[in-house]
Amino acid sequence: MTLVKFNSDKKNNALMPGFNDVFDSIFNDTFFTDRTVMRVPAANISETEDNFHIELAAPGLKKEDFNINLDRNVLSISAELRSEHKDNQKNYSKREYSYNSFVRSFTLPESADDNGIEAEYVNGVLKISIAKREEAKSVRRQIDIK
Structure with a gap:
């Protein structure tokens, strides 16, 4: 009721x-x-002189749960988590299984170096660093006035 x-x-x-x-x-x-x-992790995207950074808040997962693929210039991040409670000792009146999955895709800019992608999962945050191509890095120098 x-x-x-x-x-x-x-x-x-x-x-x-x-x-x-x-x-x-x-x-x-x-x-x-x-x-x-659909629960999709929140993402932060930032940029430094040498890299692009993507951070996904995905607590409760392990690094083995993630799958990161690059197809042309589209970076896809997916995860699948299945939690099944196997307890034959109890007599349940209601039992629910949990199954969560998500896919996030990001289109990389032309200035991204697809060979320089690194990922790590620390404290519930998946951190992906994407290197910039040398020609895309900003050149900074002091210019003297004559």
Whole structure:
């Protein structure tokens, strides 16, 4: 049985007041949202003089869970995590299995050196460093005034 909460403070112009509240409460229930919302790790992208950096926040995984592929100039990062509880000693009245996977793809700029890509997974963050081509590195020098 599911309790449906009605928001009497919410004014809507529907022909049947409360009708939208019923669907909002059903589809905003954690049972549905936990299974329908695709969880994709947040990414930070930055650039230094010599490298591009991508950081993905993916706690709870191991480095073996990740798969990083480069196809032409598209870098794809995927992970698959299956957690199954195998306990035959207990008599469960409800048992849910968890299966999570994601794929993030990034198009590399032409200035990226596809042979200079390194990755490491530290403290729940996947860090990818992509070297820049020599001709793309910014040249800095002091110019004297005559």
